[in-house]
Amino acid sequence: MAVKKFVVxxxxxxxxLFPAVxxxxxxxxxxxxxxxxxxxxxxxxxxGLRDTSLHTAGFIYGITGTTTALSFISWVFTKDxxxxxxxxxxxxxxxxxxxxxxxxxxxxxxxxxxxxxxxCQLAPFVKKHHFHPxxxxxxxxxxxxxxxxxxxxxxINFLNSVGAKEVHVQEAETGWWLGRYDNDSKPFxxxxxxxxxxxx
Amino acid sequence: xALLRYESQVREPLVxxxxxxxxxxxxxxxxxxxxxxxLWWIGFLISVALLLxxxxxxxxxxTYGIGQxxxxxxxxxxxxxxxxVWWVGIGHAGTLISxxxxxxxxxxxxxxxxxxxxxxxxxxxxxxQFPIWHMGRVWMAFFVLPYPNSRGPLWVNFNSPxxxxxxxxxxxxxxxxxxxxxxxxxxxxxxxxxxxxxWRKFMYGLLSFGWTGSTKHWQRHEALSLVLAGLxxxxxxxxxxxxxxxxxxxxxxxxxxxxxxxxFVAGAIFSGFAMVQTLLIITRKVLKLEDxxxxxxxxxxxxxxxxxGSIVGVAYxxxxxxxxxxxxxxxAAAFRNRWDLTTPYAxxxxxxxxxxxxxxxxxxxxxxxxxxxxTFFMSVIVNVGMWFERFVIIVxxxxxxxxPSSWSxxxxxxxxxxxxxxxxxxxxxxxxxxxxxxxxxxxxxxIKHILKKNGEGFKSNMxxxxxQSTEAFVHxxxxxxxA
Numbered sequence: 001m002a003v004k005k006f007v008v009x010x011x012x013x014x015x016x017l018f019p020a021v022x023x024x025x026x027x028x029x030x031x032x033x034x035x036x037x038x039x040x041x042x043x044x045x046x047x048g049l050r051d052t053s054l055h056t057a058g059f060i061y062g063i064t065g066t067t068t069a070l071s072f073i074s075w076v077f078t079k080d081x082x083x084x085x086x087x088x089x090x091x092x093x094x095x096x097x098x099x100x101x102x103x104x105x106x107x108x109x110x111x112x113x114x115x116x117x118x119x120c121q122l123a124p125f126v127k128k129h130h131f132h133p134x135x136x137x138x139x140x141x142x143x144x145x146x147x148x149x150x151x152x153x154x155x156i157n158f159l160n161s162v163g164a165k166e167v168h169v170q171e172a173e174t175g176w177w178l179g180r181y182d183n184d185s186k187p188f189x190x191x192x193x194x195x196x197x198x199x200x
Numbered sequence: 201x202a203l204l205r206y207e208s209q210v211r212e213p214l215v216x217x218x219x220x221x222x223x224x225x226x227x228x229x230x231x232x233x234x235x236x237x238x239l240w241w242i243g244f245l246i247s248v249a250l251l252l253x254x255x256x257x258x259x260x261x262x263t264y265g266i267g268q269x270x271x272x273x274x275x276x277x278x279x280x281x282x283x284x285v286w287w288v289g290i291g292h293a294g295t296l297i298s299x300x301x302x303x304x305x306x307x308x309x310x311x312x313x314x315x316x317x318x319x320x321x322x323x324x325x326x327x328x329q330f331p332i333w334h335m336g337r338v339w340m341a342f343f344v345l346p347y348p349n350s351r352g353p354l355w356v357n358f359n360s361p362x363x364x365x366x367x368x369x370x371x372x373x374x375x376x377x378x379x380x381x382x383x384x385x386x387x388x389x390x391x392x393x394x395x396x397x398x399w400r401k402f403m404y405g406l407l408s409f410g411w412t413g414s415t416k417h418w419q420r421h422e423a424l425s426l427v428l429a430g431l432x433x434x435x436x437x438x439x440x441x442x443x444x445x446x447x448x449x450x451x452x453x454x455x456x457x458x459x460x461x462x463x464f465v466a467g468a469i470f471s472g473f474a475m476v477q478t479l480l481i482i483t484r485k486v487l488k489l490e491d492x493x494x495x496x497x498x499x500x501x502x503x504x505x506x507x508x509g510s511i512v513g514v515a516y517x518x519x520x521x522x523x524x525x526x527x528x529x530x531x532a533a534a535f536r537n538r539w540d541l542t543t544p545y546a547x548x549x550x551x552x553x554x555x556x557x558x559x560x561x562x563x564x565x566x567x568x569x570x571x572x573x574x575t576f577f578m579s580v581i582v583n584v585g586m587w588f589e590r591f592v593i594i595v596x597x598x599x600x601x602x603x604p605s606s607w608s609x610x611x612x613x614x615x616x617x618x619x620x621x622x623x624x625x626x627x628x629x630x631x632x633x634x635x636x637x638x639x640x641x642x643x644x645x646x647i648k649h650i651l652k653k654n655g656e657g658f659k660s661n662m663x664x665x666x667x668q669s670t671e672a673f674v675h676x677x678x679x680x681x682x683a
Contacts, residue, residue, distance in 0.1 A: 038645035039418040049416055054423045076355045085359055098364040098442050102371040105435045109375040109428060116424045120417045126410035135413050136390040138221035181405025182398045
């Protein structure tokens with residue numbers, strides 16, 4: 001993963017954030033992400049993110065569960081061990097509906113949660129850079145990536161003009177690494193330090 | 201140019217007091233960051249004591265066998281299965297609040313869903329104990345799973361409602377746990393980012409899975425919550441339906457009825473809401489969360505209680521009517537063993553009727569619905585009644601079977617049967633006390649989400665919206681999708 005430079009603008013009201021997101025996109029700055037303490041409906045569309053396909057994944061997991069249950073139980077009761085239960089038909093589909101349903105739900109739920117964690121890269125001991133500690137409390141934190149072409153001062157002024165309460169520049173690792181939240185050592189910090197000592 | 205009236209005339213604010221986002225965090229996270237009160241310790245230690253007594257009772261049962269319980273020739277299921285159905289039923293309100301009310305876009309659920317979901321998980325944990333330990337040779341409990349074995353392989357009977365139960369309860373527990381935990385992740389991140397102590401930062405860092413609050417993650421989180429709610433809704437109905445199949449698919453008079461699935465589901469929601477009331481009335485007081493769990497919340501839950509209690513009442517009366525109208529002598533005899541005052545268990549039938557059908561009718565009066573002391577008292581009454589409902593169904597249907605010579609002597613539980621039941625109370629409350637100490641008992645992010653629309657503090661700002669033109673309002677709010 002890469003260490004990049006960002007301009008971080010903090011907003012304290014979603015009513016100000018929405019037009020700000022629109023203006024930043026209009027101005028053509030490279031928006032990295034917006035971190036919010038709670039889900040803000042419509043922000044994903046305002047930022048131009050595409051809809052998630054998690055639903056589709058859930059549907060596929062669900063039918064996998066249904067077919068697993070149906071094929072397994074029919075194999076057991078019609079091929080592998082044809083248990084005679086009171087002379088009733090071996091292929092007793094109505095009696096299998098409860099288990100087919102339960103496995104559908106189980107597969108869909110477990111599959112979706114695992115997919116969610118994979119897509120968002122969530123797991124214990126996974127550590128990511130946090131641009132602002134209050135992003136999980138009461139601030140909406142917009143991050144704009146600084147590229148070779150962009151003008152740092154211009155972006156700072158722009159964010160101030162669209163209503164950011166606090167603007168600053170940060171260097172941050174964009175990926176995740178393994179670490180502990182009580183321990184502030186960051187691999188990229190060490191990396192930068194090493195580079196600095198090498199040049200010095 | 202049409203003018204809008206934004207503020208509802210009927211609904212009360214869901215969050216009272218002048219709150220902003222930071223205060224919401226403060227109010228809900230504060231109990232985690234301060235040491236627990238003396239009351240918490242007393243409650244916790246009593247729970248642990250009960251849990252230990254339960255563990256001892258289970259130890260006796262495993263060591264000396266099911267004979268430690270007072271089950272008889274005809275009473276193969278007694279207190280244990282009664283307790284199982286009772287606990288499963290209690291769990292249902294949590295899923296109803298978190299899933300069904302999410303699909304119906306009921307904003308009030310946000311104040312109570314976290315605690316109710318936790319209650320679901322702990323109640324299902326308690327419920328699971330009963331069928332497992334009732335197996336007697338519990339070290340063979342894994343026989344209920346369909347795994348390739350050296351006996352053929354001889355598979356489990358997929359046509360049996362008892363096996364459906366295995367799948368239903370384990371799926372229900374897994375899905376509820378996932379749903380609850382996914383909702384917790386962002387709130388645990390909030391606790392982590394506020395933490396000053398090293399161990400707290402470490403622990404919540406571990407638990408919050410590295411959550412940052414990125415918009416894309418929130419988008420997926422919302423999609424996940426919605427689909428899990430959609431899955432949990434039929435799941436919760438299926439679980440108690442399948443529990444009722446344990447009885448309904450048998451040929452025992454008193455159990456063999458088609459009304460059981462809806463009747464059990466309504467009863468489950470009824471008792472579950474009562475348990476939510478019991479827990480939340482204490483929680484809001486002890487943790488000072490009256491601004492988030494308001495009288496309005498208590499009142500709407502009481503409305504659910506009077507509705508489901510009345511559905512249960514209709515089911516009782518239908519059942520009784522059919523036992524006469526059906527003209528099946530065995531069915532009639534099973535019901536005579538309930539309503540006839542000269543039979544040994546008639547008292548339990550009338551206790552059930554009184555607690556479940558008559559008592560909730562007081563909730564037609566809004567004064568009583570909004571009375572906290574009365575609500576607390578009623579919530580206990582309802583759960584006593586619902587315990588007796590299962591006792592009536594199970595014990596009065598089987599204590600006198602077809603052969604009078606095998607009729608049991610009066611069935612009363614042994615001390616270890618009672619101990620096992622008390623032990624599950626210990627388990628339930630130990631878990632709940634730990635939950636209320638270490639986790640945010642109210643969904644912080646969800647409260648913030650509804651705060652601007654439903655918070656009292658934002659009412660004053662509504663003036664300019666009310667005078668806004670429709671076009672301007674639509675333009676501004678075109679991205680809102682409900683609460």
